Amino acid sequence: xxxxxxxxxxxxxxxxxxxxxxGGNNIGGKGVHWYQQNPGQAPVLVVFDDSDRPSGIPExxxxxxxxxxxxxxxxxxxAGDEADYYCQVWDISSDHRVFGGGTKLTVL
Amino acid sequence: QVxxxxxxxxxxxxxxxxxxxxxxxxxSFIGFYWxxxxxxxxxxxxxxxxxxxxxxxxxNPSLKSRVTISVDxxxxxxxxxxxxxxxxxxxxxxxxxxxxxxxxxxxxWGRGTLVTVSS
Numbered sequence: 264x265x266x267x268x269x270x271x272x273x274x275x276x277x278x279x280x281x282x283x284x285x286g287g288n289n290i291g292g293k294g295v296h297w298y299q300q301n302p303g304q305a306p307v308l309v310v311f312d313d314s315d316r317p318s319g320i321p322e323x324x325x326x327x328x329x330x331x332x333x334x335x336x337x338x339x340x341x342a343g344d345e346a347d348y349y350c351q352v353w354d355i356s357s358d359h360r361v362f363g364g365g366t367k368l369t370v371l
Numbered sequence: 372q373v374x375x376x377x378x379x380x381x382x383x384x385x386x387x388x389x390x391x392x393x394x395x396x397x398x399s400f401i402g403f404y405w406x407x408x409x410x411x412x413x414x415x416x417x418x419x420x421x422x423x424x425x426x427x428x429x430x431n432p433s434l435k436s437r438v439t440i441s442v443d444x445x446x447x448x449x450x451x452x453x454x455x456x457x458x459x460x461x462x463x464x465x466x467x468x469x470x471x472x473x474x475x476x477x478x479x480w481g482r483g484t485l486v487t488v489s490s
Binding site: 264293294296298300305306307311312317349351352353355358359360361362363364365 | 418431432472480481482
């Protein structure tokens, strides 16, 4: 089955740029989606189809995807960005929805 | 605005069957995947499976032998049944809506239901 690998944690100072990676075999050939989850809440979609943003998501959130790595980039990080982030793909070869293990973003 | 309301028993004993129902308000029930996801305490998201309006299903192979997802289009509802639960099934269970297509993503989530399995 298809596996997505994320770093367990990423730390960044306020105002800096956070990059959260999501690794998978030839993930560049798939559409990658990113969710933000705050404690005690349901996840929220922040990036879909590699790099598109739903309405209401700040432009500070962006995404890219190539080769074996997709990346969620959060520019000018704010304290409110501290959360868990999950990447997700639909694996068409198995018809399964796959999530990465999640990355805890800490704002120092 | 799409809303997913979900309900089910919050406390189960080992070997019992978990039942969760999700109701969809605010948009068509047709043309989407209706998805169940769970999250054990302190852990990541695990996809359980999903169903479309005509009853086509996809299941996580690790749970497939114990899972049934069904749909009632007359009520705009879908349901999860997970049999023979153990403590390992303790988790927050989420209902969600996903878009059709090879790059499917989830655009709406329910609030989640905590299910605890304990003797």
